[in-house]
Amino acid sequence: MNHRLAALSLLLATAGLLSACSGMRMGPGKPGATASLVPTAAISPNPTVGNVSFTALDHGVRVAGEVRGLPPNTEHGFHIHEKGDCGDNGNASGGHFNPAGGQHGKFGAPGAHAGELPSLVADANGTARFSVDNHAISLNTGAANNVIGRALVVHRDRDDFTTQPAGNSGPRVACAVITKS
Numbered sequence: 080m081n082h083r084l085a086a087l088s089l090l091l092a093t094a095g096l097l098s099a100c101s102g103m104r105m106g107p108g109k110p111g112a113t114a115s116l117v118p119t120a121a122i123s124p125n126p127t128v129g130n131v132s133f134t135a136l137d138h139g140v141r142v143a144g145e146v147r148g149l150p151p152n153t154e155h156g157f158h159i160h161e162k163g164d165c166g167d168n169g170n171a172s173g174g175h176f177n178p179a180g181g182q183h184g185k186f187g188a189p190g191a192h193a194g195e196l197p198s199l200v201a202d203a204n205g206t207a208r209f210s211v212d213n214h215a216i217s218l219n220t221g222a223a224n225n226v227i228g229r230a231l232v233v234h235r236d237r238d239d240f241t242t243q244p245a246g247n248s249g250p251r252v253a254c255a256v257i258t259k260s
Contacts (some may be wrong), residue, residue: 111135112218114231114255116146119168121250127233129207133226133257139214140226142196146233146253149201156234156248159194159216159257163228169251172230174244176216178223185240186211193224198238218259231255 112133118125126148134141149155160172175183176194184191193215199207216226236249 111260112227112257113260114144114257116231116233116253116255117165118148118253119165119251121168121252122235125252127253129233129253129255131231131255132260133218135218136212139212140216140218141210141212143210144208146199146201146207147205149199149205149207149233151201151203151205153201153205154237155199155201155207155252156236156238156246157196157199158192158232158234158238158245158248159196159226160230160232161194163230163256165230165254165256169230169232169254172232172251172254176226176229177244179215183240183242183244183246186213188240191215194226194229199233226257227259229257231257 114131116129118127128148129144129146131142131144159176160174161176162171162173164171175192177192179193181190181192186195186197197209197211201207215224217224218227219225232251233253234248235252238246238248240246
């Protein structure tokens with residue numbers, strides 16, 4: 080009888096674990112990537128750093144992370160740029176990643192650049208935490224919207240979502256190349 084009770088307990092525990100995991104859209108074999116943001120010399124002093132993960136979903140990529148060292152209670156443009164080069168204070172990264180030739184605008188707006196991300200909003204400690212599902216990008220080798228090898232950039236100012244082609248969000252204060260994990 081004790082063996083049956085132990086087997087039933089194991090079966091129920093396994094079923095609970097599988098049920099908890101069933102809602103997750105990530106899994107083995109799904110590609111992932113990371114970006115470790117470092118400060119540029121565009122402003123001084125500049126303590127802006129951060130870590131961002133990119134996780135493949137069934138349709139898109141989850142972009143999640145934390146950026147620290149921002150001025151408290153401020154908003155900052157946050158974009159994926161076309162080139163994987165953070166030289167020249169991040170200016171070597173080129174313009175916003177835009178494989179479909181869209182207009183600059185708000186994240187998720189119809190026709191917006193694939194590289195648009197929601198603005199970073201720093202809390203009272205200068206930290207911005209975020210997690211967003213982006214359906215305009217991928218981590219698939221050979222896909223036109225693949226972001227691996229491109230730059231992730233934090234701007235000094237808020238994005239106005241209007242000015243073309245980049246939203247008038249000022250100098251690039253932190254940059255990282257997105258690398259496959």
